[in-house]
Amino acid sequence: MSGIASPGDAPPVRFDRATLRIGERTILSDASLTVPAGAFVGVLGPNGAGKSSLMRAILGIVPVPDGRISVFGRPVGRGNHDIGYMPQFQARPAPRLDGRSFIAAALHGERWGLPCDWRPGRHRRRDAAEIDRVLDLVGATHLARRPIDHLSGGERQRLLLAQALLGRPRLLLLDEPLASLDPHRARDVVALVDRIRRRLGIAVLFSTHDLNPLLGVMDMVLYVGRGAARLGPVDEVVTGPVLSALYGTPVEVIRAGGRIFVVADGADAQASDFSIFEPGR
Ligand SMILES: Nc1ncnc2c1ncn2[C@@H]1O[C@H](COP(=O)(O)OP(=O)(O)OP(=O)(O)O)[C@@H](O)[C@H]1O
Secondary structure, three states: OOOOOOHHHOOOEEEEEEEEEEOOEEEEEEEEEEEOOOOEEEEEOOOOOOHHHHHHHHOOOOOOOEEEEEEOOEEOOOOOOOEEEEOOOOOOOOOOOEHHHHHHHHHHOOOOOOOOOOOOOOOHHHHHHHHHHHHHHOOOHHHOOOEHHHOOHHHHHHHHHHHHOOOOOOEEEEEOOOOOOOHHHHHHHHHHHHHHHHHHOOEEEEEOOOOHHHOOOOOEEEEEEOEEEEEEOHHHHOOHHHHHHHHOOOEEEEEEOOEEEEEEOOOOHHHHHOOOOOOOO
């Protein structure tokens, strides 16, 4: 044995002293972190902290002016077949599409991670099998013939997840998949993603504003803010001292009833965005 790691051993995501900037704004500065194989990582931080930008950098859309980000040992680049991506904002699908056509549209449209020789009509049987596979994975085979505008938010979310799974990615980037879902549906989505990642052995980065639905499922949490990032187990990262240092404002972490409440005080405008404490949730 040479002892040299093969690309197959490389972690799903690795940041080596990476800097991310959007315009004048520094999203991350000199950040180093490694997402282990098969990990479910909750990505948290206040509005505008850079959660979406971080995912877009992993996709190769946001440039990395300093340092390096690699995905399974290779520098990031557009059209990486290893990544499945569910963006935060979705174009509204044509109401007459049924579930199957909705997924087929992603198969034939521009998406992340598909082999570039996939063209409409060229591989019909393979396409049909791939659509069946992802519908089955997300438990949405029964939605295949239903019009998309008759589906609930949670059902549509399943189809979006199915789209992200096209092409057998080894890394899933899910940008706020719980937005606009009630707590019950949110937990269903988290449980579904967890089942899929265990079944396929893939890593997941899952951004959210509330870490509670991810408790008991996520292996690690990645907090971003003020140009820095902290990745680690929940008990190590979600603490008053760590988050206060990360955000430069007093942050209190309260554990009660199996839930975690992160409360920022002080006058910092960003701190008020940094409220995972939402009464009634
Ligand atoms: N295309 C863009 N052009 C200019 N600024 C941008 C662009 N995309 C994002 N930004 C800015 O970069 C910062 C990070 O945005 P990003 O969407 O990554 O944050 P976020 O943590 O995902 O926020 P939220 O929780 O509100 O979705 C914000 O200040 C945002 O206004």
